[in-house]
Amino acid sequence: MKMLIECCMNNIHNGTGEVLKAFHSLPHVEIVEYGCLTQCGICRQENFLFINGTFVAGETPDQLLEKINKMCFTLT
Template sequence: MLIECCMNNVHNGTDEVINSLLSLPHVEIVEYGCLTQCGVCNQEHFLFINDTYVAGETPAQLLEKINKICFTLT
């Protein structure tokens, strides 16, 4: 599973989610300086998972959505 993150968004709290995902098997995390999502970057926490935009209002909500996706893919 490829997880892409924006470093600007990571500094807003998404780093908590990334740290939780590091222990998952078959996960590759790629950090970019910018993912051109500037309109939402300061409004919500987001990552791209296998090229799919996934967002949450809080880091916990984002992690919950990611967990649902991971269980669907396995």
Template sequence: MRVTINVGFCVKNLAKGTEQVRQQLVKDPDLEVMEYGCTSNCGICRKYHVAVVEGKPVKADTPDQLLENINEYIDNVLIDQL
């Protein structure tokens, strides 16, 4: 059985540079990548690059770091829970 991991992005956060992360993640068949008008994480979304992975916000100072943090979260936290 294949498990799909949900990753969501706020459109405003995408516009400030996180779009390149979304484009990388869309290529992964195990991820369902979505865009939202708002992810209700406005406090961190204003300051950081943010993605919501299975309901948990993952943040970073740069898009490259965000991609790394998302992959690390999936590999080290989510896989054990799935």
């Protein structure tokens, strides 16, 4: 199953970019970068991505990566 990760370029600087690096080389992952995903209130406070259309956020990049990993294991 291909995983779609959608990210907000405005959130990359908060640490989300570090999380994306973990997925860039995986062949089953497609990353789509948007200028804005209209999540501005959350964007200022947390790291977030959309994984297969589901909003996932974490206070730190490590928390976000942990949530994504847990989510992916339940998707398979």
